[in-house]
Amino acid sequence: MSESYTRICFLLAAAGYRESELAEFARAVVSAGSAKFVDDVTERQAFIQQNKNRGSKGDVTTTKRVPRRLDDSLAEKVTQLLVLEARMTKLEASEALRFELMKQGGKVPPSLGKRSFSDWLDQLARVIPHSEILHLSTRIRNQFVRQSDTDWSLK
């Protein structure tokens, strides 16, 4: 099982649900599908965030401002987007990128395996332009991090 699956199991265990509730929950997730489930969770994350902001400042900020570090390498940028902002593990991040490349019909790099994430990205960057890797990483990141668009956006 993936690391995120184990982490969520711990969260549910700590919340003290009964077995019957967990079973009902699992059936509901299967019935809704993974995309709907993720949408529902991110919607509630935004709701919680809005309420936090309302309580402390009296305003609702609709744009989550994530402080971006000064980054120089591609690995740092991708790590910022997928690991720090989208909260993925490095294995999940590498698999998500592989999946995106697969969808494009391009050559799919090998799995992360025992290599470090930055080594894996370096190898990827030898065959895929940096701009393309960042494009895919940002698309993946945007699926997980709810962020309101600017009023005027690119067509």
Added chain:
Amino acid sequence: MAKAGPKLSPVISVLNMKGGVGKTTISAHVFRHLYIRLKKSTLLVDIDPQFNLTQTIIPQVSYEKYKQARQTIQAVMEPAPTASIFTVTTGLGPPPNVDDVSIVLRQLTSDHSINLSITPGDFGLVKYSLITDQTVLTPIRDRFLKFITETRAKRDLICIDCNPSSSFLTLCALMASTHILVPVRPDRYSILGLDLLEQFINELPNLVPKPKLIVLLNGVPTRGYDPTVENSLRAHPRFGPVTLSTVLHTTKLLEASPGYTGFATDKKQQWRITPRISAVVDELGTHLGLT
């Protein structure tokens, strides 16, 4: 080495419909560094009537001499000056040789054939935005395009610094270009300038094939940066894959200062910005097929 075979060198226009995004800064400092790092003979062409690129790198005294000797972009457009700013020369003839209308700014000591040169700008170009009859301007456009085509065989790269409008001069630059480098600041206005530029290019029926867009984020703050606009740009299906992964940060080193004429990468503090400009050059070189 200058090209000898049939393959013509790339031509890149630095353009955004929005002003103040760093077009001139990038034309000057990124391409000066590209010439030395990739060892490519590079010609800068200042087609903006405000000629800020020229003012950035050539002292005024020198410029006046070049202008007197008709070594500016005006001589590319027309062979002789006209009496009025509302008229153009008829019977234009062939365009000049690039060596007669360009100034060598730098050259490799090991190989003088590899150099960085500029065809300086000229305020005289402003008249082309005052002339409304396009048939009058067509021979001038054709002469400019012929000049660029001939120069592509003599230089490894041509960079055209454009003005931020949809004028006759912009059209000339677009028709001559294989690529367009679009500097954008991470704010809504300059990003929307990118949309407008793409729309403008797509709606030009004579522009075939369309030049390829390359986007460079410029003026990214080093503190308190909100990446909302950058994330939207990078995730965009058309603009995202062509947005260089390296960004340029806000820095005084790249800004024009009253007491300095020249390239930022030649300043004493250049080590602060050179590594980042090198990364931009490497990516740009790949997009342009120079590496």
